[in-house]
Amino acid sequence: MIQTVLNTIPTPSFEYALLSPILVMFLAACLGVLVEAFLPHEKRRFAHLIIVFTAILFAFFAVVLQSGPNGRALVANGTVALDGPGWILQGTILLVAALSALLFAESKIDPLGDAFAARASTLPGGEEEKIATKLGWAQTEIWPLFSFAISGMLLFVTANDLLVLFVALEVMSLPLYLLAGLARRRRLLSQEAALKYFILGALASAILLFGSALTYAYTGSLEFGQISNGISSANNSPGLLTAAIALVAVGMLFKVGAVPFHQWVPDVYTGSPTPVTSFMAGAVKVAAFGGLLRVFYVAFGALVWDWRPLIWVVAGLTMVVGSVIALAQSDFKRMLAYSSVSNGGFILVGFSATSRPAIAAVLIYLIAYAFATVGAFALLTLIREQAGESSTLIRWKGLGKKSPLVAGLMSLFMLSFAGIPLTSGFTAKFGVFTAAISGGATALVLVGVIASAIAAVFYIRVIILMFFSEPIPEGPFVVVPSIFTTIAITASAVVTIILGLFPQVVIDLISSASVFLR
Amino acid sequence: MNFPWLLIVLLTPLIGTVLLFIPKRFVAFSDQQIALYSSLITLLFVIVIALQFDISSSATTQFDVSFDWIPVFGITFHLGLTGISLVLVGLTAVLTPIVLLATEYEVQKKNKEFLMWILLTQASALAVFLARDLFLFYVVFEAMLIPIFFLVGRFGGPKRGAAALKFILFGLAGGLVMLAALIWLYFVAVNQLGRGTFSITALSNELKLDAWTERWLFLGFFFAFALKAPMIPGHTWLPDTAEQATPGTSTMLIGILDKVGTYGMLAILLPIFPNASIEFAPVIIGFAALGIIYGALVAIAQKNIKRTFAYISISHFGFIVMGIFSFTSIGMIGSVIYMVAHGLSTAGLFLTAGYLIRQKDNSLISNFGGVTKAAPVMTGLFLIAGLSSIALPGMAGFVAEFMVLTGTFQKYKIPAIIATLAIVLAAIYMLWLYQRVFTGTETKESSNIIDLNKKQILALSPLVALTLLFGFYPAPIIKISESTIAHTMTLVGATDPQPMIRKVVNQ
């Protein structure tokens, strides 16, 4: 009797090997918590570094080793899809995360320590803060949070089930809310950023969740493959489904920072500690688009003709609004924030094509953008004044004189953003435009062309400031970082150039793996 | 694949650039020497190539070098030599060492950087003229902006930042539109030829576009080329840039790089979009004629020497474009010669005037007067360059202008007549400038001008020599470009009009 009942319940299949990247990062996070619990704080930093970097390393190798053709499968009862794009996204996230981790670990730049508050609990400018700073304490909880976020992302981009998607979203977002608030300097802004990010993020995920719920109510399943079957088979009450799709779309578009759901981006990017910003602009963007791709290509692919026009509109708006507002920014960090918005728009252009090349194009763009942006933010951390980072553009005048290297690398990334050939940015733009035109969105491409012309202005203005103007007295100075940041910058520069000169390497890899499992 | 001459030509300046940054204890030469020698070696290679170039061959390109670059899009790194590109490569190879020699230590502090950018400019110019893959062409077309951008912005006058920005934005605007057209063209090719290709030869020989698509694609490319060339009304970046840039930069930019615009029209627009070219030709010819007169008139009114040159160039680019779209062998070959002549005269004007301006750090015409008293040699060289640029017979400029006008006159009477008016205006702008700067009573500024030294004269004398040579013996250029032009004519399906009255056999 019992036996029969038990037999009706299938034993859940769980492919530990294939899921190992996610699990490892998750494990690392838990270990991190234990470290926080049991190690004296002077030992913690070292322990965390060991744990996190080994974990990332392991996870990455796990990805590389298993991402082969026979490593493509729906696992965990079809709730996680480890297909070509999934692997690639995971790999990218891990690499970008590694670079961000290097920035997190950097503690040579700021005389007071790393980029994070000594004690988040202390009042900004309060007595305790001074003490904590003097004692050289550090908020080492950032590390477990960081690991959680990564594991969330890894799951998010492979989630093949709306519920998993939601959980992954939260796992990746909640730590970020906290990290956003942990800046060592300008703490008021940092905390404000955290608050805004949190409230809006919560709102967005609620919307996403409700969308999922409606989808479930309509199709009777949460698993993407079945959802699309449900959609194509069912025929009743499309209104419900429409609402569902719209809500899910909003939840995702919020994460990618598409207009009109973008307004959190500038504030949060500006307020957060720069390493976190780079992490958000790099890894989170990749993750968010990864999720978006999968949901809309796999689950809602059947309805492409319905949602594509809207994506076109959103993409156009995002490119134009992002670029235009960025034009007026006087703060480098904020400018990059808007630039990240407009880049999101360009990615959406590629995304809207919904074809195999489109997937490849989006992935390439994500890689190109993620590395370039991490590099740019990393460089920003080196340009300082007594009060901390100097991100007021006008003060960068004549930086090229003080440090040709930093200014030169910065120019490289700016040119890449502007999409000048022989940099990764061009390869990326070429890819998405090609995809879009093949998808018949020529008009959208023209909008994109205009947008990138506008965008070029503020990227190039940075170069002009750094190289073509005389330095101002008591302007910012450039500090020499430790090996950590150096590696991060070098890596991003190399990727930017390689992708520009010999894109074929990456293109082959990606276009061979740009099919979603369903 | 035979010996990759073109690749070597292309690499030489790049190697030179690298050598610049090798610590001095490893290389025996000064930066100046490294740059100069590498450019001279390039020239040597180009001469070698020119000697091997087979003018009778029917092949579209020679010395082809081709590697796969981005196979998924059928993109190859394909260098090839047509007659026209040989001419322009030659121009590049000749002008660069002259610029390097003439502007020696033009910038005291950042000399190394200056040389680097000049060499990179040369490399990109060579690459763009040699590219036989449209994608490669586009990439260089855009990348080309960077060296000039830095040359202008780093070494220019007080307003150089703004000028540099304006320059690069115009460049990007054109380039991005071209990019859209490029991608569109790619898909047309994919759908029609069943394979993605950017090979200029393939596109021009195999592609059959429907009228509507062809028109739009043509316009997309033409927009970019017209901004680069520059044609009115897209010309306003040139005066600002020329005013701020150093003479060396201006020479590289106006003398060489701007030719990419006209080269593009001749080597890309016409072969790939023949019907649209024919269709739009009257309009373009009209604009060209307008630009010729407009540029000349505005040039007369300028108060600044460099700006004057800029507007003169605008007028001259009008001639070049006119010749190209006249669709007559005479006109097109005339344009090719015109590109060379304009390159030489522009170099002469900017470099000689450059010596003057650099000494006073001021390019206002009103500043100078009676310079010839202090600097007769400078005056003489300037006059020669100026006379060539106003197409005085016996100078390269004359042959070019006459052929362009005749070619155009064969098919478009009125525009040709309007353009011919420019010979009067040319006399006015050039001689009036000459009169105000070099003759008349000597002003305080120009009293202590130092005349050119031996090295500077040596640097400029090749310009004079070539100007006169091509004035009296243009055959080399004609012969080299003939077959390519003929090929283009057949692609476009244009024929040379016959004389109205059958010609009586010449004795």
Added chain:
Amino acid sequence: MNPNAYLVLSGIIFSIGAIGVLLRRNAIVAFMSVELMLNAANLAFVTGSRVWGTLDGQTAAFFVMVVAAAEVVVGLAIIITIFRTRNSASVDEASLLRW
């Protein structure tokens, strides 16, 4: 019974929550409204599972609750730090970052 009614209800609750977020200045209350929206989703989930006779919806509901709890932890942490620095939990006062 007609499941649509429940869906409509959940929709209404969801809207109330959304409006709450828009209208209430106090961060805590705004956050509570978000929780309300989550619960609206829960209702929809459960309805769905009733309609289709599968358990997924109900499991989902449990997951959501857990996640909500986690959110509370993080959310309150942030709100409290803000409150301690500014002595107010009004979201409108945190508007240094703009333009």
Added chain:
Amino acid sequence: MIAAVIALPALSAAVLLSFGNRTNKFGPLLAIFASTGSFLIGLWHFLQMVARPAEERPALTTVYEWLAVPAAGFKINFALQLDQLSISFVLLITFVGTLIHIYSLGYMSHDENPRRFFAYLNLFVAAMLLLVLADNYLLLYVGWEGVGLASYLLIGFWQHKPTAAVAAKKAFVANRVGDFGLSLAIMTMFIVFGSVSFSDINSGIVGAPAWVSLTLGLLLLLAACGKSAQFPLQSWLLDAMEGPTPVSALIHAATMVTAGVYLIVRSASIFNASEIAQTAVVITGAISLLMGAIIGAAKDDIKKSLAGSTMSQIGYMVLAAGLGPIGYVFAILHLITHGFFKAVMFLGAGSIMHATNDNVDMRRYGGLPKVMFFTTITFFIGYLAIIGVPPFAGFYSKDHIIEAALSHSWWAGAAVLFGAGLTAFYMTRMMMMTFVSKSRWHDDVHPHESPLSMVLPMIVLSVGAATMGILLTRNHIFEHWLEPITGFVKPEPPLPIQTITTITLSVVAIGVLIGIWQNIKIAKVAPVKVSFVVKAARKDLYGDVLNETLLMRPGQGLTKSLNIFDNAVVDGFVNGLGLFVSGISARLRRSETGYVRSYAMSIVLGTALLIIALLMVRI
């Protein structure tokens, strides 16, 4: 071999210019040798040609293929055509040229840089020879602009004088207006005949539609006007007197300015084919010869007066050339004689200036014969020649022109007759003011005869001025000489020759008498209250005023306004676009209010919009 005629002076010019001051010492001599050399070569060719029978005299030497695009049937050779017409010019140019080189040796001796002067002179000689030897219009054009350049350089030789610089530019620009015509003519020839060589045009023009010959004729006339300072492009010539006097003698009297006449005669076949074009030429000639004479009659500046006379004399030639086969020969004949007598007078003027510290105001001359014997004599011979007193050269050439003109039409005849009278008047006036009347020198002036190097050429030329007429017209040598090239028809004047001659001479006599009677005594400063004719004449008959009001001022206005347009509108549009976008951006960034609830609002609204839009798409 004939190429050497051009090559010699060209090379010497190149050497002098490119090696600069190193050649200062031997420069002038080299130049003189060069032009002497080419004279001798020319002479040698001439003698050979004379030896050959008439029909074998023309010889064509193709030096090399200059411009050729076989595909387009476009082929222009660098070829020299040596025939009776061109050899005449070669001799004139090189002979007078050489003499003036020698003259300059003395005249420029005080100049700081005679080397450059001689270089330019050589350049001129080379270009002029190319002009007359070219076998096609394009090559002719090379010489044509080459002499323009040389004249530009020589007028502006004393560049430090702003007036000189301006005059030089003016001359070049005016010439360019003519060249506009020439260029168009050449292009038209190419599209009509597919060739621009004289022979092809000559053979092709026969039976060509009327508009061809008409168009070509008028365009060539425009070119001729520019080069030969004919109405309406005359105004540059008087300013050109800013140049050193030898230049005025060689370029602006003897040779270059007559190139227009050469062009017309060379294009005889074209003009013969078009009545209208010919008439236009005659009218131009008539107007110019009268204008020139009137201007010459009012000037007190000796050089300007001579310049006016030059314009007038060329008017004669042009008019003659316009008469067709009855006139061509005499046009050239007059051209040659004029070359001599006008050159001698200019050189005389130069010698006087040399003697009076470069004073050109005839009102401060007078009483020169006793101090400047040779100058006076030679000048007087020139005088007799130009007013056409037998047996001096001018008599023969001018008399024939008058006959031809009369046989063409009464008005042409009247014009030339009246012109003859005027010529007599103003030349007499010049003689009176300069030599006959008593001296009115500036106090610091002590006139003296010029050095041998200057006197010798004057003597040689004056001999020519005296004898050339007889030599060339005796039993119609010249007519037969040129006939094979230009064709010749004997003019049938309505009156018997003797009558015409008598009338002419009497008109001349009247002119002379008035001249004497009016200039018995001369004021040191020009009288102010004079008839409007004189006022006008002193202002070059308002030629410059006309140019300024009709062309210069509007032109300057146009260029200035276009420049403003270019900066304000064309560039303004670009900059405006930039401002526009940044303006939008400044507004748009305000949407980022910083209030989290407004962000939430836009999210919710966005959601609502999205839902609605999706629904609409589905329906």
